[in-house]
Amino acid sequence: MARMTMIEAIRDAMDVVMSVNENVVVFGEDVGYFGGVFRCTQSLQEKHGKHRCFDAPINESGIVGTAIGMAVNGLRPCVEIQFADYMYPAYDQISQEASRIRYRSNGEFTVPMTVRMPTGGGIFGGQTHSQSPEALFTHICGIKTVVPSNPYDAKGLLIAAIEDDDPVIFLEPKRLYNGPFDGHHDRPIIPWSKHPLGETPDGHYTVPLGKAVIRRVGQDVTVLAYGTMVHVAEAATEETGVDAEIIDLRTLAPLDLDTIEESVRKTGRCVVVHEATRTSGYGAELSAIVQENCFYALEAPVTRVTGWDTPYPHAQEWAYFPGPARVGAALKRVMEAS
Amino acid sequence: MPADASAEASHSLNSNLKASKEELLKYYRDMLLIRRFEEKAGQLYGMGHIGGFCHLYIGQEAVVVGVEAVKRKGDQVITGYRDHGHMLACGMDPKGVMAELTGREGGYSKGKGGSMHMFSKEEEFYGGHGIVGAQVPLGVGLAFANRYREEKKVSFTYFGDGASNQGQIFEAMNMAQLWKLPAVFVIENNQYAMGTSVTRSHSETHLYRRGASFGIPGVEVDGMDVLAVREAARDAVEHARSGEGPFILEMKTYRYRGHSMSDPAKYRSREEVDEVRAHNDPIKRCEQRIIDADFADATALKTIDKEIKEIVLKSADFAMKSPEPALAELYTDVVI
Numbered sequence: 285m286a287r288m289t290m291i292e293a294i295r296d297a298m299d300v301v302m303s304v305n306e307n308v309v310v311f312g313e314d315v316g317y318f319g320g321v322f323r324c325t326q327s328l329q330e331k332h333g334k335h336r337c338f339d340a341p342i343n344e345s346g347i348v349g350t351a352i353g354m355a356v357n358g359l360r361p362c363v364e365i366q367f368a369d370y371m372y373p374a375y376d377q378i379s380q381e382a383s384r385i386r387y388r389s390n391g392e393f394t395v396p397m398t399v400r401m402p403t404g405g406g407i408f409g410g411q412t413h414s415q416s417p418e419a420l421f422t423h424i425c426g427i428k429t430v431v432p433s434n435p436y437d438a439k440g441l442l443i444a445a446i447e448d449d450d451p452v453i454f455l456e457p458k459r460l461y462n463g464p465f466d467g468h469h470d471r472p473i474i475p476w477s478k479h480p481l482g483e484t485p486d487g488h489y490t491v492p493l494g495k496a497v498i499r500r501v502g503q504d505v506t507v508l509a510y511g512t513m514v515h516v517a518e519a520a521t522e523e524t525g526v527d528a529e530i531i532d533l534r535t536l537a538p539l540d541l542d543t544i545e546e547s548v549r550k551t552g553r554c555v556v557v558h559e560a561t562r563t564s565g566y567g568a569e570l571s572a573i574v575q576e577n578c579f580y581a582l583e584a585p586v587t588r589v590t591g592w593d594t595p596y597p598h599a600q601e602w603a604y605f606p607g608p609a610r611v612g613a614a615l616k617r618v619m620e621a622s
Numbered sequence: 623m624p625a626d627a628s629a630e631a632s633h634s635l636n637s638n639l640k641a642s643k644e645e646l647l648k649y650y651r652d653m654l655l656i657r658r659f660e661e662k663a664g665q666l667y668g669m670g671h672i673g674g675f676c677h678l679y680i681g682q683e684a685v686v687v688g689v690e691a692v693k694r695k696g697d698q699v700i701t702g703y704r705d706h707g708h709m710l711a712c713g714m715d716p717k718g719v720m721a722e723l724t725g726r727e728g729g730y731s732k733g734k735g736g737s738m739h740m741f742s743k744e745e746e747f748y749g750g751h752g753i754v755g756a757q758v759p760l761g762v763g764l765a766f767a768n769r770y771r772e773e774k775k776v777s778f779t780y781f782g783d784g785a786s787n788q789g790q791i792f793e794a795m796n797m798a799q800l801w802k803l804p805a806v807f808v809i810e811n812n813q814y815a816m817g818t819s820v821t822r823s824h825s826e827t828h829l830y831r832r833g834a835s836f837g838i839p840g841v842e843v844d845g846m847d848v849l850a851v852r853e854a855a856r857d858a859v860e861h862a863r864s865g866e867g868p869f870i871l872e873m874k875t876y877r878y879r880g881h882s883m884s885d886p887a888k889y890r891s892r893e894e895v896d897e898v899r900a901h902n903d904p905i906k907r908c909e910q911r912i913i914d915a916d917f918a919d920a921t922a923l924k925t926i927d928k929e930i931k932e933i934v935l936k937s938a939d940f941a942m943k944s945p946e947p948a949l950a951e952l953y954t955d956v957v958i
Contacts, residue, residue, distance in 0.1 A: 340797065350766060373790075381756055386956065
């Protein structure tokens with residue numbers, strides 16, 4: 285057991301899997317010698333060799349396409365896209381090749397590939413280094429989409445992802461890399477070493493894909509969140525005094541519908557929170573699912589708190605970011621509705 | 623071989639190219655199987671038994687058959703959407719291929735893939751890909767895995783002249799050469815990307831030079847002569863297998879039919895097509911070699927044709943009789 289940052293936990297996950305499975309290779313832009321732009325792959329090349337952890341040219345489509353070829357031919361590539369914002373050239377490969385080869389090969393071939401990418405804002409990255417494109421992945425059938433919110437989950441989920449026989453998109457909220465950021469950007473940074481979920485077991489363990497977890501048990505309203513927004517929702521709950529049940533989805537696809545349904549049936553209210561833009565965001569899917577499955581248990585309309593429908597602004601980053609004040613206001617609003 | 627081998631160095635119509643009786647008759651038979659299979663597919667399409675898209679390989683048969691001749695067991699093949707010929711050449715069952723075209727349960731993908739999307743683990747065939755050029759990075763990945771396991775296997779990645787303009791081709795070539803991967807790129811230059819000729823879409827029309835900026839050697843090959851294809855492929859595969867890195871083969875070939883089944887063919891003249899059919903047909907040229915060498919007479923070749931037609935008829939029969947996939951198949955083999 286060790287206290288780790290999310291970066292260390294992610295690195296440890298790759299290290300552990302590379303140690304037990306020689307078919308695992310790790311590559312991407314600046315991933316080998318440099319150790320990754322956020323240092324997630326630091327020391328892996330030294331430890332496992334240049335043939336297993338290496339640099340790729342700056343060509344996202346080529347990186348993912350090559351990884352797919354490796355995966356159908358017996359390897360388990362775990363590739364890094366330096367920022368989720370850079371994945372668009374690879375979207376063709378993800379959406380039309382990786383996700384569909386199982387279906388169109390009658391199950392003969394699968395693509396055991398993990399694509400890691402830092403996601404979300406909060407580091408003044410502006411519009412091309414802050415995006416949250418998860419809905420572009422959940423809209424594709426045939427791939428799994430994972431967003432961890434803490435080091436413990438990040439390690440267990442990443443090991444599960446690399447060992448999974450199907451393609452997994454692994455979105456790492458970059459504002460959480462070094463601490464459990466709750467949206468209060470003007471307060472001192474709390475490190476993971478002061479958070480219980482920074483406690484990360486040594487060696488191999490998995491957190492199952494497709495399973496959500498209840499972060500806070502509550503009676504009055506269900507909050508559906510993932511990644512950074514889990515911590516924001518916790519802060520909002522504390523600040524408003526609303527007895528919210530906070531569900532950390534962890535895996536967006538496949539979705540843990542049972543946990544969601546059970547909670548909403550109990551509370552009768554639901555707030556959906558994400559950092560991505562609002563229109564056609566993953567929150568729209570969550571709202572629809574809750575409405576379809578829990579309509580007669582609902583006492584208030586399902587409410588979304590999201591980023592605005594704008595590019596991620598540089599100067600007004602915190603006006604865009606759906607922080608505790610906006611989430612708190614939504615909690616109060618659904619409690620007042622009747 | 624130099625990175626920029628000139629066109630003059632390519633294999634032209636050449637009486638120095640020799641093959642044994644068994645070899646030539648095998649190539650003849652394999653090419654004829656593709657030709658007759660595709661003719662039947664065209665018929666079934668016309669009758670409404672095949673729906674959607676169907677890209678026939680007629681005219682290009684010497685390319686896959688010639689390359690197949692130097693392939694070793696375990697080498698992989700991956701290609702684009704004009705894929706029926708590749709599947710037949712690598713030994714996949716015509717019945718399973720035809721039944722995929724008709725969308726039946728007996729097809730390689732139980733009818734869910736269709737003409738452009740079939741695979742076979744047994745024959746190391748990695749698809750059948752409907753997005754122009756998207757298979758090329760995958761072919762490089764196949765080669766990477768071969769090299770990683772220190773196996774002496776080579777991946778053959780086919781794509782067309784149209785695909786050769788896609789950006790990811792260059793990404794793939796750069797990585798293949800950077801990592802010295804055992805990959806052979808086979809550019810099937812049939813001279814038309816759907817309705818756009820090479821001269822109207824390529825600033826450099828010598829496609830064997832596509833890898834020049836990466837230092838990948840390439841040659842232009844008479845893709846209508848199965849023996850020229852075989853000899854060029856032999857050099858390429860030797861280069862790749864020995865650890866020298868990738869190699870590009872530009873196969874100058876021609877497709878007789880339209881790009882797909884709904885192609886008015888206004889972009890070329892009837893005379894142009896007829897000229898190739900009459901004087902440069904890969905099967906006729908192979909036939910000529912057989913006759914010239916006295917390996918078989920016209921009667922014997924007719925017998926082969928009859929046998930092939932029988933195989934194709936049986937595949938069509940199977941493809942018509944195989945049931946449609948059960949509705950439950952809609953949700954098999956997909957992560958949800």
